[in-house]
Amino acid sequence: MRLNATRLGLILVIIGVIMLFNLWTVPVIQSYKAQFEPVDLGETFAYGLFLAPLGLGNIGVESDTVVAPKPSQDDIDNWSGEGSMYVSGDVIRVEYEAFVRLVVVSPSGVTLVDTEGATPYSVPVDFTERGEYVLYVTNLGNETVPIPVSIKFPPETGVVYREADKFFVSIILTASGTVLLCIGLATTLLTKHKKTTNKSVADVI
Amino acid sequence: MSFRVGLALLKTEIGKVWGRPILEITVALMAVMTLMSVQPITEIVRHSEFLDIFRSAVMGSVSATVASLMLPWIIMCSVLMALSFARDYESGLMQSILSTPISRKMFFMVKFFAVVLPLVLLSWVLTTFFVGLTFYSSPWLVLQLSFYMLPVSFLSLMFCGGLGVLVALVVRRTIPAVLTSLLANFFIWYPTTIDTKRALMEGVGYANYLCLTPHDGALVFLDKLLGIVPKGIPLEIADALEYTLPASSFAVLLVFYVCILVIPMFVYFIRRFEICD
Structure with missing residues (x-):
């Protein structure tokens, strides 16, 4: 199997184009x-x-939580005694206010971000690296509360969120593949x- | 001397089997299936548990990639193996080569491994590349975990190849051999698409034995090698074979499947196979 420039270029172009198409069609979590x-x-x-480099998003410190309903007597009676118990009833949504300090550290x-405020609030963060972003939340209020955090990429801004590093790699593969193919x-x-x-000259001679 | 001859033959056979556009089609098929299985990851966890969850995510990604690569393996291995043997027999090339001092043993091994080895290598490279693109913050972990797919893909492809050779040597005609080999391998691959956990919970009788089929067994073996522990298994199905048998049992099972197919074919080809009609 001769893997010359043409074949190698074609393979790189195929992989690059497939990656580009995949990046364009796979939805990013909102x-x-x-x-x-x-x-x-x-x-x-x-x-x-854990996040990919998706660009500008918002990290929010929320002020609501959901609490599971307490099991009723019927639920207890119907439970077999092993495994999980089915609890009828809706979850309870609890809202509260807390004063929280938020620190966000990038993978490097x-x-x-280093900010304080009363929940709920959100701060814009530019996600330019892939890896673990550590979010430190400090309870500066006067009661013990759960502090949910959220990550949002609002769809209404008109921005297309794509994994920047994979997009870059696919462009490099496609471009280098095209160059190799042409060469x-x-x-x-x-x-x-x-x-x-040479053959024509040899024929004449 | 014979080793050098064998290597030269292998090189020629690889060049013949993987000529344009076979390699390009294989790469495209595998790239499409791999990319479908590696999804973007967004997860918020406790910082103290992050490393464990990250490792689980990499293991899951490798497992999902191998599961999705299995269909391109089967298609290409069965088609190329059937083409390699049946076409050479039909065109008379096999008779010409075997009339030279090249032994039947070497001829069979060269043809067999010219299909299997490049497929194993290609699968490993593509898996490492695409999983590494998502998890490049830990490249050594990705490389370490992707090595586990080598024995699994090798055994799985040996089985596929063995079936392809069996069909080719029985049918001895190119197009019917290719189609029959493809269908046979596809039929054996199909159980991997069944959700075993759901089937077990619904009380389907044969679901407990699905993990003993060649390709499903290979995937379960890979999961056990990677250390993936199934979560949320209900008590009533916790004693299923898939969850109780150790990795070594699946390894022995896969080697057994390869041996009962490839060794008899090898012996038949070197001792009994009539190269003239």
């Missing part, structure tokens, strides 16, 4: 919210956010032309 255990007064809770260790085709044409010219 919003994501998470919360864990309540944070005590003066305590700091650290969230890890740079502090992107390979040009070399093949020149070689054929030389052979034809």
Whole structure:
């Protein structure tokens, strides 16, 4: 199997184009919210956010949480005693106000955000790196509350959110593949032309 | 001397089998299937648990990529193996080559591994590349976990190839051999698309034995090698074979499948196969 410039270029172009098409069609998550255990007064809770370099988004510190309903007597009676219990009833949404300090650190260790405010509030963050962004939330209020955080990429801004690093790689593959392909085709044409010219001269002689 | 001859033959056979546009079509097919399985990841977790969750995400990505690569494997391996043997027999090339001092043993091994080895290598390169593009913050972890797919893909492709050779040596005609080999391999691959957990929970009788099929077994073996622990398994199906058998059992099973197909074909070809009609 001869892997010359033409074939290598064609393979790179194929991979680059398929990657570009995939990046253009795969939807990027618009919003994501998470919360864990309540944070005590003066305590700091650290969230890890794994994200691709999607550009400008918003990190929000929320002020509402959902609480599971308590099981009724019917639910307890119907439970088999093993595994999880089915609880009838709707979840309860609780709203509260807390004073929170938010610090966001990028994967390379740079502090992107250091702000304080009453929940809910959000801050714009430019996500330019892929990896773990650490979100430190400190409860500066006067009661123990859960502090949910969210990440949002608003769809109405008209911005197309794509993974910048993969887009860059696919452009490089496509461009380098095209260059190699052209070089390979040009070399093949020149070689054929030389052979034809030499053959004609040999015929004459 | 024979090693050098074998290498030269292998090089020629690889050049013949993987000529344009076969390699390009294979790369395109594998790239499409791989990209469909590697999705963008956005997750908020506890910072203290991040490394464990990240490792799980990489393992899951490798497993999903191999599962999606299985269909291109099967298509290309069965088609190329059937073409390689049946076309050479039909065109008389096999008879010409075997009339030279090249042994049947070497001829069979060269033809067999000229299809299997490039497919294993291509699958590994594409898996590492596309999983690495998402998780390049830990390149060594990606490389380490992607190595686990090498034995799985090798055994799986040996089985596919063995079936392709069986069909080619029985049918001895190019197009019917290609179609039959493709259908046979596709039929054996199909159980991997069944959601085993759901089937087990619905009480489907054969669901417990799906993991013992060649390709499904290969995927379960890979998951166990990677250390993926299935979550949320209900108590009533926790004693299913897929969850209780260790990785070594699946390794032995895959080697068994390869041996019962490839070794008899090898012996048949070197001792009994009539190269003249």
